[in-house]
Structure formats: structure tokens, C-alpha cells
Amino acid sequence: MLKINENYVKLPKSYLFVDIAKKVEQFSQQHPEKEIIRLGIGDVTRPLPKAVVDAMKMASTEMGEAATFRGYGPEAGYLFLRDAICENDYQKNGIEINPDEIFVSDGAKSDTGNIGEIFDRGNTVAVCDPVYPVYVDTNAMAGRAGDYSPEKGWSKIVYMPCKKENGFLPEIPKQRADMIYLCFPNNPTGMGIKKNELEKWVGYALAHHSVLLYDAAYEAYITEPDMPHSIYEIEGAKKCAIEFRSFSKTAGFTGVRCAFTVIPKELTVNGVSLNRLWERRQSTKMNGVSYIVQRGAEAVYSEAGKKGVRANINYYHKNAKIILEGLQKAGFEVYGGVNSPYVWLKTPNGLSSWEFFDQLLAKTGVVGTPGSGFGHSGEGYFRLTSFNTAENTEKAVRRIVEAFSAF
Numbered sequence: 001m002l003k004i005n006e007n008y009v010k011l012p013k014s015y016l017f018v019d020i021a022k023k024v025e026q027f028s029q030q031h032p033e034k035e036i037i038r039l040g041i042g043d044v045t046r047p048l049p050k051a052v053v054d055a056m057k058m059a060s061t062e063m064g065e066a067a068t069f070r071g072y073g074p075e076a077g078y079l080f081l082r083d084a085i086c087e088n089d090y091q092k093n094g095i096e097i098n099p100d101e102i103f104v105s106d107g108a109k110s111d112t113g114n115i116g117e118i119f120d121r122g123n124t125v126a127v128c129d130p131v132y133p134v135y136v137d138t139n140a141m142a143g144r145a146g147d148y149s150p151e152k153g154w155s156k157i158v159y160m161p162c163k164k165e166n167g168f169l170p171e172i173p174k175q176r177a178d179m180i181y182l183c184f185p186n187n188p189t190g191m192g193i194k195k196n197e198l199e200k201w202v203g204y205a206l207a208h209h210s211v212l213l214y215d216a217a218y219e220a221y222i223t224e225p226d227m228p229h230s231i232y233e234i235e236g237a238k239k240c241a242i243e244f245r246s247f248s249k250t251a252g253f254t255g256v257r258c259a260f261t262v263i264p265k266e267l268t269v270n271g272v273s274l275n276r277l278w279e280r281r282q283s284t285k286m287n288g289v290s291y292i293v294q295r296g297a298e299a300v301y302s303e304a305g306k307k308g309v310r311a312n313i314n315y316y317h318k319n320a321k322i323i324l325e326g327l328q329k330a331g332f333e334v335y336g337g338v339n340s341p342y343v344w345l346k347t348p349n350g351l352s353s354w355e356f357f358d359q360l361l362a363k364t365g366v367v368g369t370p371g372s373g374f375g376h377s378g379e380g381y382f383r384l385t386s387f388n389t390a391e392n393t394e395k396a397v398r399r400i401v402e403a404f405s406a407f
Helices: 006-010 016-030 050-063 079-093 108-118 133-142 195-208 274-285 291-299 303-329 353-364 390-403
Strands: 102-105 125-129 158-161 179-183 211-215 241-246 259-262 334-336 342-346 381-385
Touching (some): 050 291, 079 291, 102 274, 108 259, 108 274, 179 195, 195 211, 303 342, 353 381
Parallel strands (some): 179 211
Antiparallel strands (some): 241 259, 342 381
16 A cells, blocks of 8 residues: 655755745735835845856856756765865865865855755754754655654754853763764854864764764854864864765855755774665666856856855854844843854744744735744744845834834
């Protein structure tokens, strides 16, 4: 008899950002006169750097000529891009990573969601709380999460609360964890992690034969010293960590789609190479990222590309500063925004995360993300992003301050 994957049935009804989109759509239909300012989903608004666009145009032209046309490319990515990644993201920073340890993909979301396929279903998973929902939901789909309770979350997931009292950093779990998801600078709290703190996690993983699944999608936003841009800056990390990077929030590739995952050959489990397993998985389940997109990604590392990327990141940093300082002056309790495009806001008046979402939308037309959507420890908090225009960011802050000035 045909059966479905019952783990999907256990999932909450819909994905967090789908719920938000439906609420906003309904509100817009009921209030067509209201201008909506979106500071919720982490989608960029600045155009691609000119160097990237020019490279993609040239690659498109190549695809229209018989002599330069390309069909299927290497599943792990073209060598020209993997070489550029090695040189610029790692070797220039004193980290020895080789091209065959890099796997180009269509996004860090895909990779952090799919990486679980090379691990046993019986492994214990630990996540920060609050957390990017993809880490949890994909393990629930795979059958590692147990049963779901709205009050407690998933029965088999080890939650590591990130609260104000501990600087919004997770504490090392007292119970054993096999697969540990870390994201720094953090989504959603916007907080970074110092080198000495990250060293503790590498030490734990090495001692317990665990794997760290390290999402570094926002490393380009780090401004403070002594915050690692890569987990491989930590001695021993190549034996226990997989790193995920993305061009989305750095070079504006949210709609273009390109990222990469690094799995060092030193990383083995019971003598089995995780690099080899991921290569087998990727070569079986995907045909790689398009040649045109990879040429665009390569151009990110050109001098003109780096200049354009830095200009966009600086633009988003200024927006984050507008949100952070504007709300602080108005008496709000806010965090993040310094090493990240995200600002983590304590909801006023004791409002729950979703109550604040509803009031914010109704009073100001501003859309953010309820902290409780990221986990139980996110209740009473709210995430705002700096990815809108400067004009809209300033307008949104003014509206929030005016609407909640009496709190």
C-alpha cells in the first residue's frame, strides 16, 4: 500500500515566512490605501554590482555562440569559481582550503537543508533557539526531530537558548549532540561570536566526535575585531566542521542563486570521508549552477566586484544603524545591527511577538518577523532587516517611534 512520509504531517501547518506573506496580503486587500514597508524577509534590494552584471552578459553571449557554448558543467562548480573562492575567502586569510573541498550550489538554504542526507537518522541534533527555521524543519522531515508540541517544540531536538542573559549566545549542551547547527553572525538575533567563544564549540565537537554545521552566510557584515569570518580560523575545525557560505546577502544574489559549502577532506566519521559522501549526493541529485551565474559569482572577486559588493554592504549597514539608533533613542531595547543586517527588538508593553506584528502592521504598515517564529526563546522579540531602501528604512523608523512613543 502506498504510504506518505509521516514526518511531513507532523510539521506545523506552514513555513514561517509563508504565514507572514498571507497575513500581509490579507491586510493589503482590506486596506489598499495603506503603504506597506517590508523589513521582514531577508531579501536584498540593491542592484547587482556592475562587474557582476557585465560578467553575466558576457557569459550569456558565449552561450549564444557555437564555439563557446557550454552544456552540463561540473556538479561541484566550475574550477574558475572554486579557485577564486579558495584564493579570496580562505587563502588570503591564511586558511588552506582546496578547490575540491568546495561545492557550489544554488543557495545556503538548500545546502543547510540537504546536508542532513549524509548523516544517520538516529543522530541527535542541536540548534540555537531562536533559530533559522530551515535547520529544524528539514531534520523534522528526515525523522530526527521526534514529535512536535506548540508548547515545547520537537521532542528529540536539543534546543540551546540564546537569551539576553547570555548575550544571545548559545550554551554548550549538557547532553550529547551529534549534529550542531551554528549561525554567526546570527540569524535572527544579529549577534556575532568572538574567537574564544567559537573555540569552545570546536573543542566540544572534537571531544565528542560531533559535527558543527556552521552557517557563515553573513560573515561579510562583521565589523568588530576578533570575530572569525570562517570557522576554519579555529585550530582543529577542519576535522569537525562544515561551512556554508552564500552570495545572496553579500553580492545580492537572492534572485540569482549561488552559494557554496566547504567540506574539508580531513573531516571523517568512522573513517568515512564526508567530502566524498557530499560529492556523491550532489553529483546524483543536482547538475550544478548555471555557467552564466558562476561567471557572475567569479566577478564578485574582481577588484571592481569587491568595490561594488562593499558599497552595497555599507548601504545596508547604514540602514541597520538608522534602525538601531532610531529605536534606541525612542527607548526601545534593541540588539544586533552592528555585525549583521538584522536588528533584534524587544517588543514593547509586554506584547507577544505576533501581537506586536499585528499592531505594527495595523498602525504603521511596517512588516517585520515575530521572534517566536524562530523558536520559543524568540518570544517577546521581533526581527527587523536593513535590506530595504534608506528612504523606506527612515520612514519605517519614524512610523514605529510615532506609533509606540507612549509605551
